[in-house]
Amino acid sequence: MDPEIVEALVGVLEAKDLCTAAHSWRVILYARAMAEAAGLDHAMILRITYGAALHDVGKIDVPDEIILKPGPLTDAEFTVMKTHAALGHERLVRMGETDDVVLSLVRHHHERWDGKGYPDQLSGVDIPIAPRMFAVIDSFDAMTSVRPYRTDIGPDAAKRAIDELAAGAGTRYATDAVTLFTALFSRGGLNWILEYFNDTCPVPDYSELAALEKIRGG
Ligand SMILES: [Fe+2]
Numbered sequence: 001m002d003p004e005i006v007e008a009l010v011g012v013l014e015a016k017d018l019c020t021a022a023h024s025w026r027v028i029l030y031a032r033a034m035a036e037a038a039g040l041d042h043a044m045i046l047r048i049t050y051g052a053a054l055h056d057v058g059k060i061d062v063p064d065e066i067i068l069k070p071g072p073l074t075d076a077e078f079t080v081m082k083t084h085a086a087l088g089h090e091r092l093v094r095m096g097e098t099d100d101v102v103l104s105l106v107r108h109h110h111e112r113w114d115g116k117g118y119p120d121q122l123s124g125v126d127i128p129i130a131p132r133m134f135a136v137i138d139s140f141d142a143m144t145s146v147r148p149y150r151t152d153i154g155p156d157a158a159k160r161a162i163d164e165l166a167a168g169a170g171t172r173y174a175t176d177a178v179t180l181f182t183a184l185f186s187r188g189g190l191n192w193i194l195e196y197f198n199d200t201c202p203v204p205d206y207s208e209l210a211a212l213e214k215i216r217g218g
Pocket residue numbers: 055056084109110
């Protein structure tokens with residue numbers, strides 16, 4: 001996928017909702033760290049990075065009053081919110097995207113290991129590996145980032161999030177994905193993302209991102 005198109009789509013999301021945009025930037029970095037830790041080659045790491053960047057692109061098509069609601073959603077609103085996974089996939093297909101890693105990550109990032117997720121209720125290894133791994137990242141960030149209704153973040157929240165992931169291994173999440181993410185977290189390999197990219201829904205600073213990537217890459 002053309003990096004400029006990825007950036008443009010993430011830009012549209014930023015314009016709509018800065019919390020979603022900040023979340024997108026963090027999960028890109030978590031996904032990259034996890035893909036590197038899994039020993040994947042550069043081309044695959046790039047494909048996963050693009051998929052991570054675009055995972056919530058379907059939120060462009062969800063009404064603002066639901067995306068920006070400063071509190072828990074009603075059941076009816078949540079039903080609409082859940083359409084973002086399939087809508088994002090459909091949008092990318094319409095744009096001519098054919099990369100199965102990108103498409104599967106966007107469509108299936110809310111599937112669950114036990115088949116109780118959405119949009120297709122896939123279960124176990126029927127869930128492609130990229131969204132299986134990404135579901136852990138997405139949940140971790142949701143549990144450790146500032147949201148309109150929660151400001152409880154930091155190392156304690158991260159520890160609790162890791163415990164939640166462990167509790168959900170084999171039901172909500174793929175056990176191998178939880179194991180890999182937890183190992184990386186335990187080694188301190190994710191602290192730079194947790195610490196540097198997590199505040200009150202900021203405008204992402206591209207120069208800071210580049211600088212941190214450089215520091216990290218050596
Ligand atoms: Fe999502």
